[in-house]
Each structure stands twice: as structure tokens, then as C-alpha cells.
Amino acid sequence: MDIRVQEGPFAQGEELDAFAKGRPDVGAVVSFTGLVRDLAPDPMKHMEIEHYPGMTERAITTIAEEAQQRWSLADVLVIHRYGRLRPGDTIMMVATASRHRADAFAAAEFLMDYLKSRAPFWKKEVTGDDAEWVAAKDEDEAALDRWTPRD
């Protein structure tokens, strides 16, 4: 398991190559990359991502361990940035490696759903003279329901 919380950029292609390399037992690698998008009516100057040092790494590790318990995974990679980012920049990536693709796909979705609302990051969009905290969406919280086992 490789969990990184960092301010600087990362090269997603190189990360993915390194992650997939030298694993004869792995038949599937699934990855997701999150980018800073700019959909606001006023063009965004930059995004500011705040996090809770210490808790962030712990929370992501807990989520990744949960994924490893639920699915058969050879490895998990999570890189999440904080600090000042510009539209088009990569914010984060997750990658999962497994023998078969079904586990790799499901685990990657699970990781993304939980990272969105259970990892302590907060995004702020800075436009011309304004700055606004991004509000959490109800649908992000609802997305967690599908992973909750039903009795």
C-alpha cells in the first residue's frame, strides 16, 4: 500500500507504470485521476486545498485497508495533493491492482467514494475578488450507501 499526501505535483503516467511493473500475479490495474475543473461563472484563478496533517494519512490508510479486506487486491496507490492548484492540474490519483478487473474496478470506485467525504480535505475556489469553500454534495454522502451491507 502506498499512500502519499503532498503539496507538489506528480507524474501520473510514471506513477502508473511503476505501480503496474513487475507483478506477474496481477492481471488488472485500474486508475482514476482527479483534475481541477473550472465550471464557475467567473473564471477560477486557483483552488486552495486544506487538509488535516496526520488525520489525512490515517483516514486514507483506513479506507485503503477496508478496500483490501473487501476485495482481492495485490496493491493500492493513493496520491492526494494539497495547497494551491490551478485549473487542469492533477489533484489526486488512485490505482488498484488485482488478479481480475472486477475487483480492481470496484475497489477504485469504493476508494473514490470514501476519499470524497471521509478524507479530511477542504477545497476553496478563488475567482476574481471572491473565494468560496466548495460545499459537500448530498449525492457524495449518498454514494457511500451502496457500500453499506444490508441486513
Place this chain on the structure above:
Amino acid sequence: MIDVMYFAWVRERIGLPRETVETTATTVAELVEELKAREERYAMAFSDISALRVAVDQELTDFDAPLARAREVAFFPPMTGG
């Protein structure tokens, strides 16, 4: 003594990222009441706790969680990672 931390707009409303608080509170909710009684900026930040989340010693928990032996309590809005 307990370290209290604030993030995102909670930090901005209260005006500081962390402080050490002398408290007799036994639950998170009691600590919130003590803080609200201090000053208007705290009362404003905690006016609607349904809009807030809390972590005790870096674990997400509820407002009725006990504070026994807690070293660090953090208040923040719902997270927006990913």
C-alpha cells in the same frame, strides 16, 4: 487541557487554526457549549452543528462522543476530498 483545531470556514470564522483549551467538558457537545459562551465568533461558527463534523484524536466521531483522555479535538465542515 485539550488541543482544539479548526479547519476551512470554521477556522476562518473563529480566526485561528488551533488553540489549547482548559476545559471541564466531558463530551464534544459540552465543549461546543463552552466555546459558544466565550465570544460571538465562536457562537457564529457553532450556530448550526448539523453543518459541522468533529474528529477526536484524529478519528471522525459524533458530537455526543466522550472527551475522556482526548488530546485533540477538531471541528470542520463536511469534507470535500477527491
